[in-house]
Amino acid sequence: MSNKFVVGADVGGTAVKWIAGTDPATPEFSGEIPTCPNNIEATFQSLVDVVRSETDRTVDLFGLACAGVFDPVTSILCGSPNLPGWQGKNIQQFAESAFPGAAVTVTNDVNAALVGEWMFGAGRGYDNLAMIALGTGVGGALIVNGQLISGSYNGAGEFGHMVIERNGLECACGSKGCLEAYTGARGIVQRSNSDLTVADLFKKADAGDKEAIDLFRETGEYLAIGVGNLINIINPDLVIIGGGVARAGDLILKPCIQDVSKYILASIKPEDVVVPAKLGVNAAAIGVAVMARGNS
């Protein structure tokens, strides 16, 4: 284990979760600051300020995970509707300016979260993993034979946009019947025919509201189709379910696990394959810190 000092930060639409230390598994410092979705400079300044208020150690490595599609060739962030001021910007350059002299690694948030889960969480000990991140949208990431897969043009892992119902519900991407249209927060709220947020719907389901419970059960049943497709296509050791919506836990996971067997050829125990993420909110910050160390 090197004694290089690493900062890992995960930039979402509302908050930046960050960790810092020599070992990402047991960071000496961690915290959360608000994201300025329209102001990339201000967000980086706040991050530098909060890290500097904790420690004056030289930052050797800086790992940055961002919601959206990060193009490693151009270093530009694209497809990031929740970070409008960050889209189209050279994120690598901003990150390099934040901690001068640090070696910078940038990736998308789901890749980072999967690496975190792989190293220290639900995926530990396996080399073939898929992660479905249920958030406002639905993201994904893939490790095959111990390698994070980005695909031919950095387009792998878009699990949210696999079609599970031809001519189904409209998706934010312009297509129809995508997994995201049923299992993303936006899709769940839409299917609820209410003005409630997903958090509100969680509370109702927790309090025993039958309609809300049914809504999450159906979400799990839709998710099972996506999980089944992933298993039939790449047959990973585990499919890890993470993201904010996954905090609904068994409300979604149990019906998903029950239904997966319908869709896959082999007779496996779905509960051994479909598992919840373990690391919680710091998964991506930890994962991108691990990636930064690996690249150094």
Place this chain on the structure above:
Amino acid sequence: MSNKFVVGADVGGTAVKWIAGTDPATPEFSGEIPTCPNNIEATFQSLVDVVRSETDRTVDLFGLACAGVFDPVTSILCGSPNLPGWQGKNIQQFAESAFPGAAVTVTNDVNAALVGEWMFGAGRGYDNLAMIALGTGVGGALIVNGQLISGSYNGAGEFGHMVIERNGLECACGSKGCLEAYTGARGIVQRSNSDLTVADLFKKADAGDKEAIDLFRETGEYLAIGVGNLINIINPDLVIIGGGVARAGDLILKPCIQDVSKYILASIKPEDVVVPAKLGVNAAAIGVAVMARGNS
């Protein structure tokens, strides 16, 4: 290039295609014999006889591709409805008895065909490939970062059983809405509401029959959903369309290519990504011969 003499054979439900020589790309001998789907011993005997009638060279390597799911751990062939007498048998042992002293490699036919296309056909020069084999059923195979992917329990590549329409047409596997139920020969015939075979339907379409043309156009449109899902999930360099049904060529491929853009996030040219197989009927025999050489 070693000068080892290799036999490659591809066992389907009706015929065994075989090649033999020192270089699988330019085999010195090749041919086809009928399969005895209920008699594994008789089929191997016919293969040995026909090879021996051509050459008395010592067979150093024997590659055998079989329709179905071959379990490399137990060496048992399973899930092979068109080879009932082969199912549940230790194929490795039969192959070793056929050419005593030869080093034997067994795999499934779609894996073998993809390796053939990768080395000498449509996939040459790429390291991330998916193949969809449209036959009676719909098979698949996957190469990621230059490695053939079998998955956690040898279940990868079952592209035919990804669900593209929740609660859709019944599939032979017991599930509903699988890609195979729409784009396999069985599914196409079913959708035609006729007693014709796929070969008959080809002929009608070739002769300009509008209903038959529409049937294949729809097949291509369904195929596009499966291709789009593969691109969104693993983003291979190419998706190679092979198998007997793919001989319908542009009747299926053109509408497929036209529709793929609807389902994928990135703005690529689908015609650069979705391509027909090139090697024809000997793809799997050539591919498994290459694998046998690689394993030696």
